[in-house]
Amino acid sequence: MIKGVLVGFVIMLILALVPIVHFLGIPFGPFIGGYYGISAATDSQGAPGHKALVFGAWSGLLSLIAAAIIIFIVDTVFDPSGDLRVILWGVVIVVPFYYGSMAGLGVWFAELKAKL
Numbered sequence: 241m242i243k244g245v246l247v248g249f250v251i252m253l254i255l256a257l258v259p260i261v262h263f264l265g266i267p268f269g270p271f272i273g274g275y276y277g278i279s280a281a282t283d284s285q286g287a288p289g290h291k292a293l294v295f296g297a298w299s300g301l302l303s304l305i306a307a308a309i310i311i312f313i314v315d316t317v318f319d320p321s322g323d324l325r326v327i328l329w330g331v332v333i334v335v336p337f338y339y340g341s342m343a344g345l346g347v348w349f350a351e352l353k354a355k356l
Contacts, residue, residue: 241281241291245298248277248343270299270339274346288351292344300340307335 251273255265265272274295281295311328314320320328 241294241298244277244279244281245295245302245343246277247280248273248295248299248346249302251276252339268342270303270342271346271349274299274343275350276346277343278347278350288348288355291351292348295347296340296344299343300336303339304332304336307332 248270252265252269255269255272256262258265274292278291278295281291311332315325315328
């Protein structure tokens with residue numbers, strides 16, 4: 241499962257870094273990463289909902305670590321004032337939930353589509 245999560249995370253990063261594509265790649269990248277990332281996962285047993293939940297949890301954890309590192313660096317280098325600091329650290333709370341849930345939905349869609 242970890243291999244699939246890493247493949248999905250790389251897909252998310254590529255979609256976020258490509259100019260012009262990033263307008264759609266950032267919001268839809270986790271879904272697309274989950275959709276294609278689950279095919280790289282070696283665990284083919286289990287219900288689609290369970291796979292989506294586990295994949296989404298791992299994706300959320302990975303994005304939490306990445307967001308915390310990035311916001312820590314930004315906070316250290318630029319030393320923002322009160323409200324801006326709260327908004328920056330709020331991103332660390334919001335991003336993992338969004339990325340985890342969208343990746344889980346992508347996995348769930350891929351698994352249900354494969355069963356048809």
